[in-house]
Amino acid sequence: MSYENALEIRGLNKEFKNFRLNGVDLILPAGSIMGFIGENGAGKTTTIKLILNQIKKDGGEIRIMGKDHLEHEMDLKKEIGVVLDQGFFYEGLSPLQIGTILSALYDRWDDRLYRDYLKRFQIPEKQAMKEFSKGMRMKLCIIAALSHHPKLLLLDEPTGGLDPVVRNEILDLFLDFIQDEEHSILFSTHITTDLEKIADYITFIHEGSILFTDAKDSVMEDYGLLKCSAGDFEKVWAEDHLGSRRTSFGCQALVRGRAAMAKKYPFAVVDPVSLEDIMLFYIQR
Amino acid sequence: MDIIISNASGKPIYEQITSQIKAMILNGTLAEGEALPSMRILAKELRISVITTKRAYEELERDGFIETVTGKGSFVAGKNLEFIREEHLRMTEDLLAKAVETAKAGDISLDEMTEMLNTLYED
Numbered sequence: 063m064s065y066e067n068a069l070e071i072r073g074l075n076k077e078f079k080n081f082r083l084n085g086v087d088l089i090l091p092a093g094s095i096m097g098f099i100g101e102n103g104a105g106k107t108t109t110i111k112l113i114l115n116q117i118k119k120d121g122g123e124i125r126i127m128g129k130d131h132l133e134h135e136m137d138l139k140k141e142i143g144v145v146l147d148q149g150f151f152y153e154g155l156s157p158l159q160i161g162t163i164l165s166a167l168y169d170r171w172d173d174r175l176y177r178d179y180l181k182r183f184q185i186p187e188k189q190a191m192k193e194f195s196k197g198m199r200m201k202l203c204i205i206a207a208l209s210h211h212p213k214l215l216l217l218d219e220p221t222g223g224l225d226p227v228v229r230n231e232i233l234d235l236f237l238d239f240i241q242d243e244e245h246s247i248l249f250s251t252h253i254t255t256d257l258e259k260i261a262d263y264i265t266f267i268h269e270g271s272i273l274f275t276d277a278k279d280s281v282m283e284d285y286g287l288l289k290c291s292a293g294d295f296e297k298v299w300a301e302d303h304l305g306s307r308r309t310s311f312g313c314q315a316l317v318r319g320r321a322a323m324a325k326k327y328p329f330a331v332v333d334p335v336s337l338e339d340i341m342l343f344y345i346q347r
Numbered sequence: 348m349d350i351i352i353s354n355a356s357g358k359p360i361y362e363q364i365t366s367q368i369k370a371m372i373l374n375g376t377l378a379e380g381e382a383l384p385s386m387r388i389l390a391k392e393l394r395i396s397v398i399t400t401k402r403a404y405e406e407l408e409r410d411g412f413i414e415t416v417t418g419k420g421s422f423v424a425g426k427n428l429e430f431i432r433e434e435h436l437r438m439t440e441d442l443l444a445k446a447v448e449t450a451k452a453g454d455i456s457l458d459e460m461t462e463m464l465n466t467l468y469e470d
Contacts, residue, residue, distance in 0.1 A: 094397065237391040262396040277398050283359060 065128035068092045068214050068246035069113070074122035076112055083108055084271045086122070090263070093243035095236065097257035097278070098250035099341060100267035106250040107147065109267070110218050114144065127213065140169060143207030145200075145217040153192035157185055157202055161209075168210035176209035183231070196223045204232060208239065215239065217249035221256060229253070233260055254337035258282065266341065273344055285340050286320030289313070290330035298327060305343040316343035348377065348384065352393055360395055364403035372412050372423055373431060383413060383421040410434075 069090035076083040083105050090096045098106050111117045113124055115135055124131040126138045151160050157180055165171040180187055183201045191199060204220055215236075221229045233256060239245050251257065257264060257278065265275040274281070288303065295306070295313040302323065306315035316339070317323045317332065324332040350367050352360055371377040384392075386400040393400075404421055407413045411430055415421045450460050 237394075240397070241387050241391065243387070259394045260396070262398050278396055279360070279399055 070125040072123045094262035095247045096263040097261035141213045143212035170211045179205040215247040286332045287335040305347040361403040
């Protein structure tokens with residue numbers, strides 16, 4: 063394989079009237095799944111649109127599979143499967159019609175695969191999209207993205223609003239996709255539990271800047287939730303915690319280096335912490 | 348091959364995988380030359396990151412339990428009896444160290460421990 067990273071973003075900048083993306087750096091190693099988390103408006107969709115050149119960047123470098131994303135735009139787009147929030151197909155079309163259109167756009171469109179997926183996920187071939195439920199629409203968008211054998215999937219909230227059963231089926235699809243080491247996935251989501259299961263890397267973006275980007279296992283092993291009484295909390299050094307909250311029954315704080323913290327503050331309980339809680343503590347700081 | 352991961356055990360997942368595979372190799376459940384599932388399939392089935400399974404396999408290879416051939420997969424390494432004995436010695440020593448620590452904390456004497464050891468060994 064000729065490239066090490068499916069995606070390399072360095073110093074990406076974009077300025078809008080009310081929002082700015084600040085020097086975003088991100089590396090997605092080939093063969094891995096990266097979860098992109100952050101509040102609405104933090105910059106996830108902007109970043110994905112910049113990668114795809116749907117909006118023009120102000121500065122910075124973006125390389126996809128080793129090649130500059132602007133210099134090789136057309137070639138690269140053949141290798142990318144995209145799902146943007148809300149999908150982008152005209153509602154009056156049926157899956158079969160959508161398939162016909164897409165087969166003209168992508169060299170590697172695989173109609174057999176597309177029809178198999180439609181069947182597998184019980185999407186009616188000839189019905190207009192406007193009659194579909196949200197779940198069916200999402201599934202169709204994902205299926206369409208997969209059916210031209212892309213190497214990179216860029217997905218913006220691909221599982222929002224879907225029930226757990228369907229979400230699970232889709233996650234399985236992603237895991238199947240990633241069995242090939244030349245395939246990679248970047249997906250943004252609010253459903254952090256999905257990421258806790260299948261992500262290899264997590265990137266957390268907040269107000270236009272990357273707060274951290276790291277292997278998921280490292281994040282989950284490192285961060286902890288320190289719990290103690292309000293009185294005892296006075297003994298916790300300010301630089302040891304990344305935000306705290308007080309309840310009527312005690313204090314909770316986000317810490318790093320769980321094992322070390324447990325040793326340093328033996329009066330406290332230091333538990334593993336969910337990705338969602340990590341986000342909340344950082345955001346509510 | 349059965350691998351059971353506990354999310355609540357406190358022991359890192361890659362370590363759990365490594366220990367379980369080592370145990371299966373040592374007790375013969377996994378035979379010499381037998382193919383292990385690919386890192387990716389293992390990751391998918393266990394619903395964990397490929398980075399974790401990769402790390403587990405790398406450690407197993409480093410400790411001499413498996414051999415990974417690019418393009419082919421990972422296989423249980425040829426049994427080197429000397430080396431297996433080393434591994435057993437090491438594990439036994441670790442466990443004894445823990446037992447000694449516990450005994451000292453409970454003010455149990457070396458004689459009492461030795462007596463315990465003798466009884467247990469006879470079983």
